[in-house]
Amino acid sequence: MQPSAKNLKTGIAHIGVGNFHRAHQAYYVHQYGQQTSDKAWGICGIALLENDRPIIDALKRQQGTYTLTTFDEKGQTESTRIESIVELLFAPDESESVIEKLSSPDVKIVTLTITEAGYNIDLATGGFKSDSPHIQHDVQHPDQPRTVFGYLTAALERRFQNGVAPFTVLSCDNFPHNGDAARTAFVSFAALRNPTLAAQIAESVSFPNSMVDRITPSVSPAQKGRLNELAGWADEVPVFSEPFIQWVVEDRFGNGRPALERVGVQFTDDVSAYEAIKLRLLNASHSMLAYPAFLAGYTTVDEAIGDPVLHDFIQKFMDEDVTPILNVLTTIDLADYKATLLRRFANKSIGDQLARLCFDGASKLPIYVLPTLNERMARNLPYQRIAFLIAAYGHYLSADHTERGDSYTVAEPQLDAQALATGKNADRSAFLNLSLFNSTSVRNSLEFIRLYTQFRADIVSDGILKTLKKIG
Numbered sequence: 001m002q003p004s005a006k007n008l009k010t011g012i013a014h015i016g017v018g019n020f021h022r023a024h025q026a027y028y029v030h031q032y033g034q035q036t037s038d039k040a041w042g043i044c045g046i047a048l049l050e051n052d053r054p055i056i057d058a059l060k061r062q063q064g065t066y067t068l069t070t071f072d073e074k075g076q077t078e079s080t081r082i083e084s085i086v087e088l089l090f091a092p093d094e095s096e097s098v099i100e101k102l103s104s105p106d107v108k109i110v111t112l113t114i115t116e117a118g119y120n121i122d123l124a125t126g127g128f129k130s131d132s133p134h135i136q137h138d139v140q141h142p143d144q145p146r147t148v149f150g151y152l153t154a155a156l157e158r159r160f161q162n163g164v165a166p167f168t169v170l171s172c173d174n175f176p177h178n179g180d181a182a183r184t185a186f187v188s189f190a191a192l193r194n195p196t197l198a199a200q201i202a203e204s205v206s207f208p209n210s211m212v213d214r215i216t217p218s219v220s221p222a223q224k225g226r227l228n229e230l231a232g233w234a235d236e237v238p239v240f241s242e243p244f245i246q247w248v249v250e251d252r253f254g255n256g257r258p259a260l261e262r263v264g265v266q267f268t269d270d271v272s273a274y275e276a277i278k279l280r281l282l283n284a285s286h287s288m289l290a291y292p293a294f295l296a297g298y299t300t301v302d303e304a305i306g307d308p309v310l311h312d313f314i315q316k317f318m319d320e321d322v323t324p325i326l327n328v329l330t331t332i333d334l335a336d337y338k339a340t341l342l343r344r345f346a347n348k349s350i351g352d353q354l355a356r357l358c359f360d361g362a363s364k365l366p367i368y369v370l371p372t373l374n375e376r377m378a379r380n381l382p383y384q385r386i387a388f389l390i391a392a393y394g395h396y397l398s399a400d401h402t403e404r405g406d407s408y409t410v411a412e413p414q415l416d417a418q419a420l421a422t423g424k425n426a427d428r429s430a431f432l433n434l435s436l437f438n439s440t441s442v443r444n445s446l447e448f449i450r451l452y453t454q455f456r457a458d459i460v461s462d463g464i465l466k467t468l469k470k471i472g
Helices: 019-023 025-035 050-061 095-103 133-140 148-162 178-193 195-204 221-231 272-296 301-305 308-325 334-345 354-358 361-368 370-378 384-398 417-424 428-433 446-462 464-471
Strands: 010-015 042-047 066-071 077-082 085-090 109-112 168-171 210-213 239-241 246-250 266-268
Touching: 010 025, 010 095, 010 148, 019 025, 019 066, 019 239, 025 042, 025 077, 042 050, 042 095, 050 085, 066 221, 077 221, 085 095, 095 148, 133 148, 133 178, 148 178, 148 195, 168 178, 178 195, 210 272, 221 239, 272 301, 272 308, 272 334, 272 354, 272 361, 272 370, 272 384, 272 464, 301 308, 301 334, 301 354, 308 334, 308 370, 308 384, 308 464, 361 370, 361 384, 370 384, 384 417, 384 428, 384 446, 384 464, 417 428, 428 446, 446 464
Parallel strands: 010 042, 010 109, 042 085, 066 239, 109 168, 246 266
Antiparallel strands: 066 077, 210 246
8 A cells, every 4th residue: 555645654553444433533543643743653454354345445445545524413514534544454365464563563552443242241241252153263273363352362472472562452342341341352362372371461461441432324325425525535435423522541551652632532540430421321322212213214313313202212311210320420511411412413414324223232232221221220210211122122123114114124243043033922021031131130020021011012002102102
């Protein structure tokens, strides 16, 4: 690849070059490169999955450059040509090159956007799930890795052997204590290969926790044309987002870092409060809204939040279900935060797709919604709105069309055919036996089962919104 016009040197490797990374971390790094004389922090984008081939090929043709367009609530737009990605590697074709790049002393930080499921953490136990075929392959064939664990562990092992300081592993996924989860996952994986290597990683590799925020929809073919018209450039892989952006990071870097505070990144000793507020309010509200709104026939978040019934549902979820138990010490004004969230959801220019939010609920619900359910059950507090959401999710998995007659296909990569079939079981409570509920006590709560099964029946007989109105 030709060097960037900004002459950036690679200092960061990123795993998972999707839309969010390109609208968030890569944007911050671009701004940093533009506004400072420090050119040591360009990004090498690395894709591990075969389905990422099209985006990597397109970015390679564009020398890593692409456009980011933001849309505010009034429809005003701003397009930026992002030039922070200076190298691209596609692991299925360039396995050794990926390990070599990750082993380079120049790479001081590896950032991750590998999704909630990508960490292989069992939320019920907090342990690493090592039984997948890909994990076992990487344990047995360390020189031919397939997973993020295999690649990073192979590179760290090589760095240790060569006397090169380890990189910092910075998770940028919506996962509670994401740095701690990454540490658990990588150390546990390494222990399967070599206990000595695992001890080295545990002792010398930094895994800061972080919180990331920017609503970034997927891009349809029609939107691609509009984005390119606005940007004035024929971009094969443009991306768009809201103007709002936030990145809060624990300042625990073992091998240096760029001074991203100069472009708005917040560094702190503890991200717990920011993380809890964001996951329990924004991400949870997205999931709470997505399934009933999608089943009602809405397609975008702004349409859904414009429905008074759904708006009231989300407002009460935030105010009555989450806020009273959100026991965090923070200077954040929660009333203002929640009002801002509702305005962000209502941004018609973004048109965030409900189908995107419905994707992989089996990974998202245990992280975003079920912790609030667990706490409310433990305190003997009402939880009917969450029981309704679980019923809506069960109905979503068992149906194939919305109440407006639009057909859909369920996208749940963590659920096999047998698991999906439980949604259609005549005994609707059988659905609660799915592993995604392992971190809860719902199977042992007669009251939860009663509410859940009644809501399932009411959704079928009365419809999703009429059922929701009954909750009040």
